[in-house]
Amino acid sequence: MSEFTESGEDFQIGSVLNRTWSALWTQPGMFLGLTLLSLAIPALLGALLGPVLTAAGIVSESPAARIISALVTFLLVVIFMLLFQGAITYAVFQIFMGGRASFGESLGRSFSRVLDLFFVAFWGILIMALPFLALGVLGALFGRNFWTILLLIAALVGIVVPSVLFCRWYVSAPVCVVEKTGALRSLKRSGQLTKGRRWKIYSLFALVMIIVSIISGVVEFIVKRTIDIEFIGILILIAVKVVPLAFANITPTVVYYSLRVEKENLTAASLADIFD
Numbered sequence: 001m002s003e004f005t006e007s008g009e010d011f012q013i014g015s016v017l018n019r020t021w022s023a024l025w026t027q028p029g030m031f032l033g034l035t036l037l038s039l040a041i042p043a044l045l046g047a048l049l050g051p052v053l054t055a056a057g058i059v060s061e062s063p064a065a066r067i068i069s070a071l072v073t074f075l076l077v078v079i080f081m082l083l084f085q086g087a088i089t090y091a092v093f094q095i096f097m098g099g100r101a102s103f104g105e106s107l108g109r110s111f112s113r114v115l116d117l118f119f120v121a122f123w124g125i126l127i128m129a130l131p132f133l134a135l136g137v138l139g140a141l142f143g144r145n146f147w148t149i150l151l152l153i154a155a156l157v158g159i160v161v162p163s164v165l166f167c168r169w170y171v172s173a174p175v176c177v178v179e180k181t182g183a184l185r186s187l188k189r190s191g192q193l194t195k196g197r198r199w200k201i202y203s204l205f206a207l208v209m210i211i212v213s214i215i216s217g218v219v220e221f222i223v224k225r226t227i228d229i230e231f232i233g234i235l236i237l238i239a240v241k242v243v244p245l246a247f248a249n250i251t252p253t254v255v256y257y258s259l260r261v262e263k264e265n266l267t268a269a270s271l272a273d274i275f276d
Contacts, residue, residue: 011197011255011262013204020254024247026095031088033103035246036238038084042077082117082173085249086110089177092253113176119183120172128165167198170205171256178256193259201255208251212244 009015024031087106094101110117172190175181181189194201219240260266 009258009261011200011258013200013207016204016251016254016258017207019258020247020250023092023095023250023254024243027091027100030091030101030103030106031246031250032242034084034088034091034106035249036242038081038249039238039242039245041080041084045076045080078121079114079118082121083107083110083114085173086113086117086177088246088249089174089253092250093178093257096257110177113180116176116181116183116186117173120169120176120186123183124165124169124172124187128162163202164198167201167205168194170194170201171252171259174253174256193256193263197259204251204255208248212248215244216241 084107087103087110090109091101091106094106169187169190171193172186175189175193176183176186179186179189220237223236257266
């Protein structure tokens with residue numbers, strides 16, 4: 001697909017949106033299916049794992065056991081979500097190379113990277129949380145009168161720090177899958193690629209989230225007022241919401257690709273060497 005291989009093209013929001021839309025509808029069953037599974041399987045795990053473990057006698061109803069069960073469930077949910085996101089990344093790059101990826105191949109490639117993807121998310125979240133931990137320590141040291149100032153600082157930090165780091169590490173997951181790097185190297189590489197383009201990435205992300213929210217809100221409003229059967233309404237909501245969510249899931253990989261096109265003159269020939 002020639003529109004995906006324009007070496008040296010400047011990184012532009014419109015170009016990213018067009019490429020994302022084109023990729024989505026080049027193989028819609030793949031991306032809509034992976035997105036649906038990324039929502040359904042973690043939801044089922046979250047709802048069923050705790051009761052199943054309790055019924056099997058693996059955990060009890062004690063507070064400590066409930067915490068352990070909740071932690072295990074949370075970790076499995078995160079891993080499955082990352083697994084499907086990695087599969088989407090691989091499938092997008094197959095399209096960029098003019099091919100088509102199967103569910104099995106995409107999930108298999110992602111599975112080999114899922115542990116590194118988990119640590120990418122872990123280190124990213126941990127580093128973003130460090131300023132808040134530091135504020136908590138300062139509050140404990142200086143007492144209650146210091147909390148008013150800390151709350152004001154925390155409000156500022158809570159907006160600025162996650163936004164800056166999120167844009168810096170926006171393509172860390174695609175880096176991890178495509179370049180097969182470890183967690184910290186993926187974060188560093190993402191920082192290098194996004195340098196000078198983070199305001200555009202923030203604007204792009206905000207725009208995509210606004211579009212997703214508007215579509216979801218409009219559909220939910222219409223369904224609730226026109227569909228009397230609750231089960232059918234839920235199915236319609238899920239079916240329609242999967243499309244903008246799939247679009248949002250594809251966007252980081254397209255951003256990663258577009259940054260490499262701009263900064264590293266990525267071409268069709270070099271694309272062929274990315275995956276073994």
